[in-house]
Amino acid sequence: MSTIIQVGLIGFGLSGRYFHAPFLSVNPRFHLKKIASSRPDAVHQFDASIEWVATADELFADASIDLVFICSPNETHVDYARKALEHRKHVVVEKPFATSEREANQLLELAKRQGCLATAYQNRRWDSDFLTIKRLLADGRIGTVVDFEGRYDRYSPVDPNTQSWKEQPGVSRGNLYNLGPHLLDQALHLFGKPDTVQATVRIIRPHSRVTDYFDIMLGYPDKVVRLESSLMVYHNQLRYSLHGTEGSFIKSGLDIQEEHLRLNQLPNQAAWGAETQDRWGTLYRDGHSERVESERGNYTPFYDNLYEAIVNGAEPAVTPTDILNLARVIDLAVESSRTQQTMLF
Template sequence: MSERVLNVGLIGFGLSGRYFHAPFLSVNPRFKLKKVVERSKNEAQDFDPTIENARSVDELLADTSIDLVFICTPNDTHFSYAMDALENGKHVVIEKPFANTEAEAKQLFDVAERNGLIATAYQNRRWDSDFLTIQKLIQEDKLGKIVEYESRYDRYRPEVLPNTWKEKQAEGSGNVYNLGPHLLDQAFVLFGTPQTVTATIRSVREHSDVDDYFDIHLGYEDKMVIIKSSLLVYENSLRYSIHGTKGTFIKRGLDAQEETLRKDVLPDVENWGAEPEDRWGTLYSDHFTGIIPSEAGDYMAFYDSVYDAIVNGQELAVKPAEILRTTRVIDLAFESNERQTTISY
């Protein structure tokens, strides 16, 4: 194993920087979280006094010791910040959405390749406990041939929050860009590239300026894949309904890693990622009907993949071609909704 330690800079220290990236980077000896961009606050130092502060993106990118930059800022800034980082010789991890269009994503990968750098998207939901459990069930043929897969990520936020960028019109705003990349990426990991995309995208809350509901149908030759999200679902525990020729799997509740991180628990504790038993899913089949214990979630696998790609030349877990596919399908979903028709991939 290489003894090299990657120096990391974070652009932004909100929910993503503070509660997702900083904890994992702080306990993984392969990384050193060196510097964080905060224009006026000092919350990074409250988390770890050894973290240096940068008051601007330019200041961070001018630090020649920084190897890798995580971009944890509003969606309309992802492309420009990522481009600046790549042009300054930094590897980049970009929060979802990786880019707001397929064309932008291609530009970023072109610059990364030209400069010999790694660029990837933070698709941490590949390592959710429930998704790992579903992958195992499919690999073990417990469900048979999948004929219908529905994945939901709903919330109940009836009031439009006035002081958050997520509720304001801007490039990359809205629920499709916020939660869509996670659900799409999971579906593609399981089933590959779809043949068609059919989408309904709406604003269902009063006074909402952004889309807060989507229903995207991905057409495959032998199955229907549905991903949905709404911010106006009071009983929002349902996550997956999967039907196959041998059985059905129903899963409720969310992976526990985010809520654990929000309690300031670092991801080096025993039984990290273990899901509470009351969230375990149920398999229904002739062979077995009952509760299926969830696999332990582990977002650290993402960070190890990034390290191995940069230092050891290994293939990224979240590959450029996969990211381009997700951005393309989001483009097609908006086109499908606008034209009210099914679009071929």
């Protein structure tokens, strides 16, 4: 009989409830056994068979749990991951994986000593738009990329009465650590580590107490790579702009999986992740333009790879090198913004 991985989940907010629990619940190779959360009603409403505990320590103490997903506030990630690894449990850490490259390296070294897997959740590699871009690049449809722009914007004005931890100042708080890892991981996945990092990280929303805007230039010898995100963009349409030696590709809108997950739809539906035609991007080349059908987005491969990595020793999709390179870019972006200088990678 095949191994079923017993899973514990820490935190049941947006990430735990809408991104991980649905995919784990429909994958027969995982059993979501226990959730540590301050929201027992939400846990029971999702699935009454899942055990609820109030603290992460109660979850760590369960010897039957093989794998822990850490979906709690940013500044708790390193501590929870360390404790999970000390209990010889594999860990998947939501972004940011750690608050610095140094801490990321410490966690990965601990995982290696414990014989456990520690990896980061980078679901946006399996977004519809990003999969479409990878297909176009693999097929040579725009030639060699010379100019790449990725944006991830939202309209999220500050509610003065909000109690959300994401709007409270603290270590690893703010948009660079929230949406930044998505854009950065995609760029590093496509182009590898850069030579230089230049960034502006600042506050632009009225009454905001956390940085909510960034723009980052990753320096490569043969291309320009710009990544930008703002929480004050009402019409947040532009997603990607790619220009190559043989054509350009422009893509708007966001992958639809999050929309469907928030509507309590499960990812085992037949048409999961299929974009409607009005969201398809446009390819410009040879004096013509054409709408390009989007690849179907699906985060399931992340979990399939996770299983293979834990049970059969496959290489994780998000490797330690991926994690460290991303953490280093974020550290350099913070320093670049502070000093107004371009940083060498």
